[in-house]
């Protein structure tokens with residue numbers, strides 16, 4: 001499989017997974033294995049190195065890329081503070097910026113996200129900003145030093161799939177950075193759809209964590225992301241308005 005390059009890291013798997021909402025944390029290592037994901041995101045507020053109680057980091061094997069996210073940040077300053085804290089705690093220099101001040105739809109604040117991206121990219125972070133799929137905002141994120149853009153497919157946790165498909169398609173066409181579809185992906189077929197239109201990767205949490213069998217669902221998402229990528233690279237056949245016989249009738253009609 002062709003590699004995805006983010007920052008100076010080459011990834012051979014294009015499924016990123018989250019660690020929230022699992023019925024119990026003990027199955028997380030098995031989900032990481034079945035999904036073959038190499039990039040694992042977790043909310044920094046769920047990491048407490050001083051606590052004697054179990055810590056989400058205890059369930060993420062050491063040789064994976066941690067993608068701490070700034071979930072809970074309501075503006076750029078809070079996101080920057082959380083990112084610096086994550087780095088100081090030894091979570092590496094990758095950061096997923098999530099700035100959300102709307103509790104009903106959990107939509108990202110693109111303006112504050114761009115500000116946080118600029119500050120953190122200058123400090124050497126590999127910044128992956130979660131965003132509403134808007135072309136101008138994406139261009140500003142490129143200029144701010146983002147390492148990828150993460151447009152939402154649908155609001156977080158809704159499992160509704162690629163509601164923003166046409167807007168994401170514009171980013172794929174116009175933005176010269178990896179496009180990672182994040183949030184709202186509810187089924188493996190949604191993930192395959194994102195990959196078929198040329199997304200570079202997808203991030204899935206709720207659909208795996210709240211499935212009846214999260215371990216097998218991780219496997220299903222892994223397969224669908226791979227299938228979607230192969231389909232994209234194979235150039236999907238064009239859609240047609242009218243029917244076209246699969247076996248040409250020319251010879252038959254001439255007799």
Ligand SMILES: CC(=O)[C@@H](O)[C@H](O)COP(=O)(O)O
Nearest residue numbers: 018156157183184204205206
């Ligand atoms: C875990 C995480 O980063 C989420 O905020 C993310 O956006 C995933 O969304 P879903 O839970 O809808 O997959």
